[in-house]
Amino acid sequence: MSDWEPKIVSFLCNWCSYGAADLAGVGRMQYPSNIRVIRIPCTGRMDPKFALTALREGADAVWVSG
């Protein structure tokens, strides 16, 4: 499995990290393509079951960012 790439489900706050991700895109910065972004209205929307569901559905990791 040398070519294995992790799938990281990222829950990003609309106002913080999602903005940062947008800015990173606008600035054409390079970052690993392993993350799958899910925009949430606020980190307060986060729920333990989201993280568990992501892991159950085959994500290798979960990243929550406010």
Add this chain to the structure above:
Amino acid sequence: MELMGVEPDRLHFSWISSAESTKFVNVVKEVTEKVKAIGPNNHFIKDTAKVA
């Protein structure tokens, strides 16, 4: 999570302002590195053979 035997590096939290795109990129890199280090997530795969 840790108590149940999920690797602590499978769950990350961070705080990034919308102006901090550099930090965003760095954190993405860091998280990816760490997850690569612990390898694929094998525990959460349902044993379908058993179910069927």
Add this chain to the structure above:
Amino acid sequence: MLGYTEKIKEIAGRLLKECTVDMVIGFRKGTMPMMNEPCFATTPEAVDTLWWDSNCGINLANYLTNRKEKVAVIAKGCDSRNIVTHIIENKIKRDQVYIVGVPCTGMIDKRKITGMVKGEIIAVSETEDTIKIKTADAETLFDKTEVLQQNCALCIHRNPVIFDEMVADAVQEQTDVDRYADIQKIETMGTEEKWQFFDDLLSPCIRCYACRNACPLCYCPTCFVDEAKPQWMGKGQDPLDVRTFHFLRAYHCAGRCTDCGACERACPVGINMRLLTRKLEMDCQEQFGWEAGLSLDQRPAMDVYQANDPEAFIK
């Protein structure tokens, strides 16, 4: 705890006669030994069935959720803390409940006792600190401390924290208990070992949800396991689904659980799911200095933000 029954009957009778309350929630003797059941007395005559001994492990706070009438409830230390949680969470109003406090010296573990004696148990009697078990061909005497439920042996809030009337004088609190020794032991295990440990622990689970039904905290109109759109987990006995259920239920109880032991007591297969709820209780204690249900004036740890909340896990 032996003289409590008479006193409880007297208080309940008085409350119902004076119409202070519409109903008294207490215990009556069950049809099997060591299985007391909840009793809802609405007339002064009905109080005669009320009973109290060391088998009243069910948490009566469970029956208070969204009550409209005025009720009196017989409450042990843990029940009283759950009543506080109920009041804080607006599930009942303080002036609606009349709390009859019972200083408790612990409830006995019927599963443990059944495992300790041979044959069917016919009768159980008790004194202040011994339990006598009668089977068809033998009588065995146990120290009560030997056969306590684990949560009672580890209890540090035996006296009700909130009450309108006490049945007896407060009992001495235990101070020298190490509440989290078993959890700390699990924490020293490796990742694989932990996973295996919980697989083994939860493998007998039949998803009957007795733990959820016995729990005074589990009052959601629709439980996450019953939600179908989206469906968070399968409904079968797949080890992963079972694990997800217990794990998430524990999380829903974080900072609210008082370790009353009702879940474990209700479990037909004897799973110690309290390992999960107590881990979160321990974390709340360590990180926020919070113990559930001790005061009506304090908001729960999961409900407030403080500048010094731990944040080392955030990058």
